[in-house]
Amino acid sequence: MLKHLCIFCLIAAFLLIVPVAAANASVIENTNFITVQSSPPYADVYIDGAYKGKTPVSAPDYYEGHYEVRVVLAGYDEYIVPDLYVKPQGSGVGSVTANLMKNTSAAGVIVYSDPDGARVYVDDVYAGTVPPLKDGGLQLAGYAPGTHTFRFEKGGYNTVTKNNYVLSAGNTETIRATLGKAAATEVPTVVVTTVPTTVATTFAPAAPTKAPVPLAGVLIGLAAAALLLRRN
Incomplete structure (x- = not known):
């Protein structure tokens, strides 16, 4: 029983590994190198605008397709290959040799x-x-x-x-x-202050008070009235 189980595990592992390996092989088979040389050497190399180093250059991982290669050296005319075709893996690398002119x-x-x-x-x-x-x-x-x-x-x-x-x-x-x-740009510290709330206090004017009539004034008025009545 144990022997049959081990055989089953080996078969299952094989079935899992083979598709992964095949997928990786497919990726490798579809990529290639672009190699660039120049005379004189030590020129800058750009592939589709991306810097790849100084000549001689061997740039990996390029799929089948068309690429622009530009070679630049100060004092010389730029060397441009506008449409370099890269073949699939196994068909040879994409290669450029730039003879630079002063x-x-x-x-x-x-x-x-x-x-x-x-x-x-x-x-x-x-x-x-x-x-x-x-x-x-x-x-x-x-x-x-x-x-x-x-x-x-x-x-x-x-x-x-x-x-x-x-x-x-x-x-x-x-x-x-x-x-x-x-x-370094300093970020200003923001101090949050509480603005006190002002409570408006309304003062009502005091009600006018009547001035009391002095008692002496009342008595004097009554006496004067009595004198007038006697004379009459």
């Missing part, structure tokens, strides 16, 4: 921030986010010669702005910004 008519910029992770705006247009220090600075390319404004923003830190920064054609500038911690 641009002598535009300016390039490499941007660093302390701390990293600052959002960078050039002339009020978002240009990118400074990557982790281990990845080096943010690579920017294709800016017209002349003066530009660079703004650095990060939550919890003061904004840093560099105005009238001059860029020259064919040159690559390095800009560094140190962002100080923003002061």
Whole structure:
């Protein structure tokens, strides 16, 4: 009896495990890698706008489909693959090799921030986010010669702005910004006070009192009347 029960348990466990394993295998089979290389190397790689690191890059977990790949290196023209097709797993990886061309008519910029992770705006247009220090600075390319404004923003830190920064054609500038911690905003303490209620007291005017007639005056009046009667 015990032997039959053990066999039954093994069969049940197998039936539970197989569907899970098959589901995981299905996920793996439907994903692939996108690899990006560049010459020269160490360019920033963006896949569908998301930063993936410096070349050479091997980005995993991409399903079959179409993706935009952008490769940026300061001082060079951007290299863009607008519609890279990624095949299912087992059909080969999606691969990009960017042969970058030097641009002598535009300016390039490499941007660093302390701390990293600052959002960078050039002339009020978002240009990118400074990557982790281990990845080096943010690579920017294709800016017209002349003066530009660079703004650095990060939550919890003061904004840093560099105005009238001059860029020259064919040159690559390095800009560094140190962002100080923003002061904590104090929440004012609200003191609740009870406003005393004023009870209006109405004073009624006192009723007029009649002045008493003096007794002496009455007697004098009676005496005068008696004298007048005698004379008559």
